[in-house]
Amino acid sequence: MKLKEIIERCNLRVFTPEVNFEDIDITGGYTSDLLSDVMAACEAGSIWVTIQRHLNIVAVAKLKEIPAILITRGLVPEKSTIEKAQAEGVVLLGTELNSFEATGKIYCLLKGIKGA
């Protein structure tokens, strides 16, 4: 599914307007706040759902080929994180939903489950 569609359907906030997400495909998702867990288990092409918002999440995303990070619970990434994400071409997103709700919603979209 196109990232653009997920952003629209879930009404996500985009923190990195300079990163072009028109053609990004999302093939799965992973929800975790532990960086080593994401390093171990998140598949490339996933959207990563987390409350972490410091600089190092961009490094993790870049290494794991995670095109987009969704920061939940209305939390806002640090300025340095946004700058790094813009520079590295990682899409940073935000939502007022918590990680459980956001994950459920995106899961339904990706699996084509109605009522999300």
Added chain:
Amino acid sequence: MMIQDTVSETNKFRFVYLIKPRDFSNAGDASANVKAELQKHGIEPDVIRRVSIICFEAEMNIVLYTKGGKLIVEVDDQKVDILALDKGPGIEDIELVMTPGYSTAPEWALEYGFGAGMGLPNIKNNSDVFEIESEVGKGTIVHSIVYRRKNEIKGNN
């Protein structure tokens, strides 16, 4: 850039990175650079995937827990050889730190999503050869090898 020196021979190249302690604004850069270099040299994607995990965890360990150190990555036709060296404080009980879930991370590191107790196990799980040596007061050496042509090297019979 953190590359200290790059030695290039035919079919063999080496990258050395100095890793500073508590340097979070640059943490992950060495691993990102390793990944970019391996991609440039056409190394197999699965090897790059594993080396990236190993380098990131080794780099973060140096940043979080040590007085600084080095990450040395050597690539040839057969393998990628990763050496992470630090200046201490060293590990008292290696078996304990290899236990998944065990961590000595301080509170602030936990809040940043570090200290899951998965770093060294992640390195081991992605390595074909894994060695760790440590001396309290001196430092720790983590050595890891990822083979590029596994079937040829390990035999496929």
